[in-house]
Amino acid sequence: AQTVTQSQPEMSVQEAETVTLSCTYDTSESDYYLFWYKQPPSRQMILVIRQEAYKQQNATENRFSVNFQKAAKSFSLKISDSQLGDAAMYFCAANSGGGADGLTFGKGTHLIIQP
Amino acid sequence: DAGVIQSPRHEVTEMGQEVTLRCKPISGHNSLFWYRQTMMRGLELLIYFNNNVPIDDSGMPEDRFSAKMPNASFSTLKIQPSEPRDSAVYFCASRVGTLRQPQHFGDGTRLSIL
Numbered sequence: 001a002q003t004v005t006q007s008q009p010e011m012s013v014q015e016a017e018t019v020t021l022s023c024t025y026d027t028s029e030s031d032y033y034l035f036w037y038k039q040p041p042s043r044q045m046i047l048v049i050r051q052e053a054y055k056q057q058n059a060t061e062n063r064f065s066v067n068f069q070k071a072a073k074s075f076s077l078k079i080s081d082s083q084l085g086d087a088a089m090y091f092c093a094a095n096s097g098g099g100a101d102g103l104t105f106g107k108g109t110h111l112i113i114q115p
Numbered sequence: 116d117a118g119v120i121q122s123p124r125h126e127v128t129e130m131g132q133e134v135t136l137r138c139k140p141i142s143g144h145n146s147l148f149w150y151r152q153t154m155m156r157g158l159e160l161l162i163y164f165n166n167n168v169p170i171d172d173s174g175m176p177e178d179r180f181s182a183k184m185p186n187a188s189f190s191t192l193k194i195q196p197s198e199p200r201d202s203a204v205y206f207c208a209s210r211v212g213t214l215r216q217p218q219h220f221g222d223g224t225r226l227s228i229l
Contacts, residue, residue: 033215045206045220052215091158095214100171102148102160103218 002027002096006106013082014114020067021077021109023092032096034068034075035103040088048090051075079111087113117141121207121221129229133195136224139188140209148218149182149192150206158206164190197228 003026013019025034036048051059051068059066063083067076079086089110093103120139128134140147149161162172164184172182179198184190194201204225208218 035217037220043204043223043225045208045223047217047219050217097214101146101165101214102163102171102174103150103158104160105158107157 002029002032002094002104004092004094004104004106006092006109008109009107010110010112012112012114013079015082015084017082018078018080019082019111021079021090021092021111023075023077023106025073025075025092025094027073027094027096029096032094034066035093035095036064036066036075036077037091037093037105038086038088039091039108045091049077082113084113084115087111119207119209119219119221121205121224123224124222125225125227127227127229128197130198131196132228133193134197134201134226134228136192136205136207136226138190138192138207138221140190140207141211141219142188144209144211144219145187146210146218147184147190148208148210149190150208152204152206152223153202161192161205194226199228202226202228 005024032053034051038046038048049061049064063080065078089108091108092106122137146165148163152158161174162182167184182192204223206223208220210218
């Protein structure tokens with residue numbers, strides 16, 4: 001079994017600033033995969049970034065990057081140069097396998113961008 | 116490329132009625148997942164298929180829920196009889212390859228049971 005915890009129900013950031021969304025997880029598997037999904041008001045679930053646990057290098061996708069701390073079981077998302085279009089719910093998710101499949105999601109963080 | 120297609124986008128029906136939600140995965144994807152999203156419980160996995168075969172349905176809340184995947188391009192989630200507590204957004208997602216690959220989500224079906 002795996003669990004994912006997002007402790008920030010809501011975050012607010014000024015446009016063009018940097019914001020970090022927190023996520024911690026727990027799994028007994030040694031090989032697992034972590035994801036951040038964005039859900040704007042349109043309800044779509046959009047993949048933002050993914051990290052493979054066996055890779056030490058932090059994943060980066062343009063303005064989005066992660067800080068993956070395997071020992072601490074932490075997987076935070078950093079958004080640089082925040083834009084109005086970044087406003088959305090952000091969900092952290094894990095897939096550990098171990099005979100099972102499917103994503104386990106955190107409760108989400110509502111990100112507000114202040115113009 | 117066409118993404119995951121779900122229908123209907125919205126469904127409003129009365130308690131006790133049968134509800135069928137439909138999903139067309141991305142062509143070539145071999146795994147399909149059904150999730151439910153509610154304010155109280157967040158996003159939960161209901162069931163998933165691998166190569167059209169149901170693998171794990173432990174997330175299906177009750178026997179009133181059933182899912183099928185008759186072929187690689189179509190899946191249904193059925194609720195019979197429906198209850199007001201089934202009101203939620205239901206997402207279908209598909210994936211190619213193993214769990215290291217990301218899942219691609221449809222736009223969801225917002226289901227309201229009156």
